[in-house]
Amino acid sequence: MKKYLALLVLVGLWMAGAASADEHDVRFAAVDIYLDSAEPVAAWQFELSDRDGLMKVVGVEQGESPAFKRVPYYDREAVRLGEADRIIVADYSLAAVDELPSGRARIATIHLMLSGDDDADFNLQLVTATTHDGVVTDARLSHVVRTGSEQ
Amino acid sequence: MTNREMGMMFRILATLFISAIIVIGCASTEMADMETVGTAIPPGESDIEDVVVTSQKIGRSSSRRAQSVPQSLYMTAPTKDYSQADFGPLASDEELWVIAKPTFDGQADNQDTSPGTGAMLAHVPEGNIKEVPLPLKHTDVKARIDGYISTVNVRQQFHNPFDTKIEATYMFPLPEKSAVSEFLMIIGDRKIRGILREKEEAEAIYREARSQGYQASLLVQHRPNIFEQKVANIEPGESIDVDIKYFHTLAYNDGWYSFVFPTVVGPRYNPPGHSDPIIPVPHGSTGTAENSATIPYLRPDERSGHDISINVEIDAGVVIEELQSTHQIKATRSSDSKAQVRLAAQSTIPNRDFVLNFQVAGDTVKSNLMTYQDSQTGQGYFTMMLYPPMEHASFARRRMEMVFVLDCSGSMNGRPLEQAKNAVNVALDHLQEGDTFQIIRFSENSTQLGAAPLAATRENISMARRYLANLHGTGGTQMIEGIKAALDFPHDPSRLRFVSFMTDGYIGNELDIIGAVHDRIGESRIFSFGVGSSVNRYLLERMAKEGRGAVAYLGPQDSAKDIMKNFFGRISHPALTDLEINWGGMAVSDVYPAQIPDMFVGRAVVVTGKFLGAASDVSVSGYRGADRHTMAVSAAGAGEDKTQISRIWARLRIADLADRQAWQPDPHGELENSIRTTALEYQLMSDYTSFVAVDTSHQTEGEFGVTVNQAVPVPEGVRYETTVE
Numbered sequence: 001m002k003k004y005l006a007l008l009v010l011v012g013l014w015m016a017g018a019a020s021a022d023e024h025d026v027r028f029a030a031v032d033i034y035l036d037s038a039e040p041v042a043a044w045q046f047e048l049s050d051r052d053g054l055m056k057v058v059g060v061e062q063g064e065s066p067a068f069k070r071v072p073y074y075d076r077e078a079v080r081l082g083e084a085d086r087i088i089v090a091d092y093s094l095a096a097v098d099e100l101p102s103g104r105a106r107i108a109t110i111h112l113m114l115s116g117d118d119d120a121d122f123n124l125q126l127v128t129a130t131t132h133d134g135v136v137t138d139a140r141l142s143h144v145v146r147t148g149s150e151q
Numbered sequence: 152m153t154n155r156e157m158g159m160m161f162r163i164l165a166t167l168f169i170s171a172i173i174v175i176g177c178a179s180t181e182m183a184d185m186e187t188v189g190t191a192i193p194p195g196e197s198d199i200e201d202v203v204v205t206s207q208k209i210g211r212s213s214s215r216r217a218q219s220v221p222q223s224l225y226m227t228a229p230t231k232d233y234s235q236a237d238f239g240p241l242a243s244d245e246e247l248w249v250i251a252k253p254t255f256d257g258q259a260d261n262q263d264t265s266p267g268t269g270a271m272l273a274h275v276p277e278g279n280i281k282e283v284p285l286p287l288k289h290t291d292v293k294a295r296i297d298g299y300i301s302t303v304n305v306r307q308q309f310h311n312p313f314d315t316k317i318e319a320t321y322m323f324p325l326p327e328k329s330a331v332s333e334f335l336m337i338i339g340d341r342k343i344r345g346i347l348r349e350k351e352e353a354e355a356i357y358r359e360a361r362s363q364g365y366q367a368s369l370l371v372q373h374r375p376n377i378f379e380q381k382v383a384n385i386e387p388g389e390s391i392d393v394d395i396k397y398f399h400t401l402a403y404n405d406g407w408y409s410f411v412f413p414t415v416v417g418p419r420y421n422p423p424g425h426s427d428p429i430i431p432v433p434h435g436s437t438g439t440a441e442n443s444a445t446i447p448y449l450r451p452d453e454r455s456g457h458d459i460s461i462n463v464e465i466d467a468g469v470v471i472e473e474l475q476s477t478h479q480i481k482a483t484r485s486s487d488s489k490a491q492v493r494l495a496a497q498s499t500i501p502n503r504d505f506v507l508n509f510q511v512a513g514d515t516v517k518s519n520l521m522t523y524q525d526s527q528t529g530q531g532y533f534t535m536m537l538y539p540p541m542e543h544a545s546f547a548r549r550r551m552e553m554v555f556v557l558d559c560s561g562s563m564n565g566r567p568l569e570q571a572k573n574a575v576n577v578a579l580d581h582l583q584e585g586d587t588f589q590i591i592r593f594s595e596n597s598t599q600l601g602a603a604p605l606a607a608t609r610e611n612i613s614m615a616r617r618y619l620a621n622l623h624g625t626g627g628t629q630m631i632e633g634i635k636a637a638l639d640f641p642h643d644p645s646r647l648r649f650v651s652f653m654t655d656g657y658i659g660n661e662l663d664i665i666g667a668v669h670d671r672i673g674e675s676r677i678f679s680f681g682v683g684s685s686v687n688r689y690l691l692e693r694m695a696k697e698g699r700g701a702v703a704y705l706g707p708q709d710s711a712k713d714i715m716k717n718f719f720g721r722i723s724h725p726a727l728t729d730l731e732i733n734w735g736g737m738a739v740s741d742v743y744p745a746q747i748p749d750m751f752v753g754r755a756v757v758v759t760g761k762f763l764g765a766a767s768d769v770s771v772s773g774y775r776g777a778d779r780h781t782m783a784v785s786a787a788g789a790g791e792d793k794t795q796i797s798r799i800w801a802r803l804r805i806a807d808l809a810d811r812q813a814w815q816p817d818p819h820g821e822l823e824n825s826i827r828t829t830a831l832e833y834q835l836m837s838d839y840t841s842f843v844a845v846d847t848s849h850q851t852e853g854e855f856g857v858t859v860n861q862a863v864p865v866p867e868g869v870r871y872e873t874t875v876e
Contacts, residue, residue: 028365028850029847030847056356058843058845058847061341061846071342072344111844111847111848112847113359113845113847147847147850
């Protein structure tokens, strides 16, 4: 009898813990940011947010172009003290024109922690993209969401 | 049914199954050992490098060569022929002194001590020394010094030598004034910038990532000079690097700037009941809680493969006359004002502070003001270095009341206490008629030479020397007893009272001590000696700040005579006291230190603050004896755009707020909130903010593995037996 009682207590405790854990259930995802431009891009800035307030930024990774070797900087004001994050990321390169990326290229990967089970509703906006001589160029942003298990 | 509901159902079924197993007693599950497993070997005689040190002089003649050598230099002549050693090409104007360590045969040893089923490393016996496999392989330090501001990148290279997944943790020191502002996790060619968040939030993110199998890293501050790095889910054979960037200002004494990089945290004594200890434990010990701050120390017969490289690029802006270091270095010069310095290959064991001093031409150094102004907000930041006169012969000597306070705890046993006694003996030589003195010793309690300060008579000084000779190092470090004994008796208004603590500062309750000094300081000045190879500089510097004094450092091989003689001469001849600053047209606020210290010959005073308006000339006035003197500081160099100054200011503000927590009641958490807000606004590490980085693009399989705490050596000159065990 004691064994059954102990079992019931354990199950009860575990269920309480499971419910509590689920309230804070989180998952992780990588969002690859692609910039598509006909002209070589020397500088760019974009803003990423989530309309449902599910995301927290946990890392910013550099893109694939050798011309942008540094890890992009993010705007500290955008992350600071936020209940939910939005992040503004920017970078520039002083490389020669023929080394700058053109066409579709991954310019950054934003690593996120997401709460809830629903898919995040990302809002991705290109603030600016310029050529090596500072002229704003026509470019488009897109993103691909990956999770660790999809690698 | 949603994914969450399915997950819940699965968990319930799984738990029912596991619980049933527990209830019928068929099995018990046990978490993996949370510490690395070490094989204890009886302590033996260690093979230690026979001598350590070098001095490097770079070829300019100096009219001031005869001046005092800066503190903490190990000066030893070469004893062997190392002409075959590989240090790279030496220029004709370079001179490199090297003392190397013995070589060993390096036969393989198949005994393994891995936390999983077996280590990938073999042990290489060096006499009785056993190499233990640990994850931190290398620390690479790259510093750039621009004037007196240093920007430092520290890369820690972690590698998993085991055949199971691990989490690596490492407690390490940084300079006490460092403003840590960037953090990168590097996996192969990929670099992930860490995000600064509130500490609890960063820790929660890290725990989640770790438990879900993601590679992640977390940087936490335990003290302004002690940090902890955690790297989760390092797979067998894999490497993950972490890159940390910080700024700080250099100290200036007697014509020399000092760049210091500490390499190991000394074992701390934690008074009973202290709520936030840093606990020293023997490597391989088990049972420590995950959230307690512990530092495992290698036994005398163990060593890790961790080594260090240091490269320093100096652009002094003025002529560099000479370079000196505690370590073997190689230096090259590209111009009179520039030098590149690197640690020589034979000096890469991280068990003592690396100190690099460079002497600049005295006639080219002038008090100056450096500024940075935010172009968007107009907010300005400045740092001003006030250089004192170089000579004190013309200043009147004041009558003194000298109080020497010696740390006689176990960590001071041996060479450190011997050095402290040497220094006090030298100081006794320099007391003059009309001076008084006292000697206080403390470990678990305190005792003192006389009931009250004694007149500096020949008889009393002889008695003091006998008292000193009988002091020994043993027991814990109840520094509070020394503070009370030194500061709790009435001040003699006819004399300048100097209290000189001589300690390694190996305590865990720094804030209690800083608070006690603040509450009791009165008219006293604190001029302390940090004694040893890896002193707790945070404690010593903060005590000096509260005590309106200064610190000198006395290494195991330094000449106590030279350093004390120089120090004593300086403090007995104040160059300018009771300083006041006229800021001209600048609207200045939030100045640190809030109370400007007295200026002593050879010791610069640095003042940092915020301003609005245009940078303008400044005048500083104070008393030299009974006369008031004024010195002008030009803002001519204020146009340089040094963004680091804003973060240096923020770091000082955080330090000041943290110090206030030691004595100022904060029932509503306003100080804590101010620290947090400042740290987040200026993107700096603090007690309440941490960096976290997660690689979400790859999920490792299985549990997060075994936690391996990086064990470190005790600092050179410190006895393991009296401090760790």
